[in-house]
Amino acid sequence: MDAYRTIAGSADARITRKRSRFLAFVEPVRSMLDVEERLSDAKRTYHDARHVCSAYRLLVDDQIVELSDDNGEPHGSAGLPMLQQLEKADVLNVLAVVVRYFGGVKLGVGGLVRAYSDAVAAAIEASRTVVRTLETTLRVSFPPAVHGPAMAALHRVGAHVYRIEYDDVAHVRIGLPPSGVAAFMETLAENTGGQATVEVIA
Numbered sequence: 521m522d523a524y525r526t527i528a529g530s531a532d533a534r535i536t537r538k539r540s541r542f543l544a545f546v547e548p549v550r551s552m553l554d555v556e557e558r559l560s561d562a563k564r565t566y567h568d569a570r571h572v573c574s575a576y577r578l579l580v581d582d583q584i585v586e587l588s589d590d591n592g593e594p595h596g597s598a599g600l601p602m603l604q605q606l607e608k609a610d611v612l613n614v615l616a617v618v619v620r621y622f623g624g625v626k627l628g629v630g631g632l633v634r635a636y637s638d639a640v641a642a643a644i645e646a647s648r649t650v651v652r653t654l655e656t657t658l659r660v661s662f663p664p665a666v667h668g669p670a671m672a673a674l675h676r677v678g679a680h681v682y683r684i685e686y687d688d689v690a691h692v693r694i695g696l697p698p699s700g701v702a703a704f705m706e707t708l709a710e711n712t713g714g715q716a717t718v719e720v721i722a
Contacts, residue, residue, distance in 0.1 A: 521579075521698065522654055522698055522699050523652060523653045524579055524611075524612045524613070524654070526614055527546060527548050527614055530546065530548070530647075531546050531643050532544060533643040533645075535635065535638055535642060536623075537631060537634075539624055540627065541620070541621040542619070542620050542635050544616065544619075544639035545562070546616045546640065546643045546644055547617075548614060548615075549576065549578065555576050558615055559572075568621075569621050570620055571592050571598065571620040571622075572617065572618075572619050573602060573618045575603035575605075575615075575616045575640070576606075577603070577606050577613070579612045579613055588602060597629045597632035597633050598618065598620075602616045605644060613652075616640045655695040657682075657695050657720070658701070658704075658721060660674070660692045660717070661692075661716065661717045663688075666711070666712040666716065670712050673704065673708040674694060674704075674708075677703065678700075679695065681693075705718055
């Protein structure tokens with residue numbers, strides 16, 4: 521994966537179903553720590569609400585991690601439909617929270633599914649989606665004898681060169697789309713006869 525869709529900033533929406541109020545929030549997150557902190561803040565802020573349900577999708581080490589929480593609502597009636605809206609929007613690194621203030625009339629499982637789903641869909645619609653590109657940072661080292669072929673390999677794959685340092689050997693810090701790393705390393709090895717080394721920085 522070289523890029524992913526996310527939201528540029530926080531957004532919210534409010535809907536009412538049979539006197540129950542649903543306050544939906546979507547916000548960008550980068551880690552599980554972000555998720556935990558935002559959820560803790562929401563539960564503290566809306567401590568008087570009947571339910572504070574959530575769902576998130578995170579990109580962690582090139583893997584998609586997703587989870588939902590019904591927070592006391594019937595199983596599968598809140599968190600899962602919220603998560604499905606994030607999946608439908610194809611966004612990552614996003615946390616959705618829906619706060620429900622019970623209005624005294626039960627909605628039934630079907631009604632809850634529609635309410636939580638619609639609330640998150642409205643919040644996503646209110647947000648601005650953006651595409652974030654991913655980049656793997658590498659440190660390439662090679663002796664002066666293969667400087668030309670090594671640099672040719674860098675340029676062939678369109679690497680973003682950040683810094684070049686010289687001592688006994690050259691050290692070049694570059695950035696590449698994740699999908700291009702394997703092909704670059706193969707080209708570099710061929711061009712330099714295996715005299716170059718590559719270290720993944722991030």
